[in-house]
Amino acid sequence: MHLLFLLTLPLQAQGPANFIPPPNNAAPASPAIACKSLIAQTTYEFTIESAILTPADAETPEFCRVMGMILPEIRFELALPTQWNRRFHLTGSGGYAGDSLDSPQRLRLRTIALRRGFAAAVTNTGHDSRTEPLATFATNRQKLYDYAYRSLHLTTEVGKKLTAVYYGSQPVKSYYQGCSTGGRQGLILAQRFPNDYDGIVAGAPVLNFSMTMAGFACREQALLEAPIPYAKIATLSDRIYENCDAIDGLKDGVIDDPRLCTFQPARDLPRCPANQDTSSCFTESQVKALEKIYADIYSNGKRVFPGWPLGAEVKGADGKSGWDQWIIRENGEKTIAWGFAESFFRHMAFPRKEQSIELRDFDPNKHIPQLDWIHPILDATDPDLTPFQKRNGKMLMYFGWADPSLNAMMGVEYYESVLKITGPRTPDFFRLFMQPGIFHCGGGPGAGTFDPLLEVMAWVEQNKTPDRITAARIIDGKTTRTRPLCPYPQIAKYKGAGNPDDAANFECAVARASRPARN
Helix, strand or coil, X not given: CCCCCCCCCCHHHHCCCCCCCCXXXXXXXXXXXXXXXHHHHCCCCEEEEEEEEECCCCCCCCEEEEEEEECCCEEEEEEEECCECCEEEEECCCCCCCCCCCXXXXXXXXXXXXXXXXXXXXXXXXXXXXXXXXXHHHHCHHHHHHHHHHHHHHHHHHXXXXXHHHHCCCCCEEEEEEECHHHHHHHHHHHHCCCCCCEEEEECCCCCHHHHHHHHHHHHHHHHHCCCCHHHHHHHHHHHHHHHHHHHCCCCCCCCCHHHCCCCHHHHCCECHHHCCCCCCECHHHHHHHHHHHCCEEECXXXXXXXXXXXXXXXXXXXXXXXXXXXXXXCCCCCHHHHHXXXXXXXXXXXXXXXXXXXXXXXXXXXXXXXXXXXXXXXXXXXXXXHHHHCCCEEEEEEECCCCCCCCHHHHHHHHHHXXXXXXXXXXXXXXXXXXXXXXXXXCCCCCECCHHHHHHHHHHHCCCCCCEEEEEEECCEEEEEEEECECCEEEEEXXXXXXXXXXXXXXXXXXXXXXXXX
């Protein structure tokens, strides 16, 4: 299974009139050579397997579909529309990647990109998840490098080269977009290859991958010691929202900033009389397990990862808690987080059998220092974005405050680390938008549907800085709420009058200081 990878696009993004005109009032470009002739571009470094002109249908315009492989096993697809908007676009991956280039989700995203006129590329990052599921590929060090960053840069270089050959001109602008692992990939591109892209959308990035897996391990250990039945999540959610929902001045089923929440499991949860476990209360051990989940992680006395933010316990539109699948499974089976972390420690962090550990044996004091070797390879935590800033790149990062899959504090703490280096000019090229009440890459009780790519394009090409983005909550095709997303550290504040489900009745303002992190 993979971390969800969804583009938060409005419904009209799949309508018939999506073509985005080229920048600077240039005319759309047409192919300069026949699609099939691209097979001759094969070199020692990469092979073109096929180049086939694909006719238009009811959903997708005519395009040249190029399939190829970069040494050693990086498969890529490049879709070149007959009417080109003179821009190059790369879409990111999810989880441990390796997805088929023909997967339904990839085809949907390709259709959106082609409708808009992009030369659109994707990559499997160097392995096939059908034969090497989860992190099993990483015992091969080359495949680890390809997954971590190499495949992105090389697919970009090859994709741009083939695009220029096909149309007879270089892309005027280049954009990257991804969420989850795709968000990490966006940050890696800005950090390692600052000249590759003019604009980057990094959604809910698993930017500190290694510590995320350590966090999963600590959380799973806590729940092994004191299992919490799925049925109790509703009570947990109710108590949290009773304490926290109205802190922002509006009781609306959304926690705007969980750092302001004063909820404490030991104080605010109903306790089981005589510590006898029933469905309506929490035992001492269950309370302690929750306290561990919400607490920061330390290794040898040093804080290495933030505790889980409050808010993801709530139900989404499907009636399921955000914790479902990731933190506690309704059927009692192992969670997705367990599978991710187990595979990470067995095959990626400690690939030699004599080093392999079980999650139940994970020791933060012993094992976290042993991750130092993989941190610079895999994690996108380098705060020095000066080269990306100097080349006038723009990056928009977003993160759901109620993300049950990845810790939203990663986004906040990374942005603040960048501020320490590039200072007050940081918002001129890099902005973070926190999404209250949003799960992983979308969903949840908040308003999370928006088009970050168009925001970045306007920023790059028209110098329109995204000071406020209107997002929608859409259920069964109907918009039930709109809210502004505000650049961190601002939040959306209700003006005190008007429909609270209308973004027009909110303004972006700096929130009061947050309370210290929970320990």
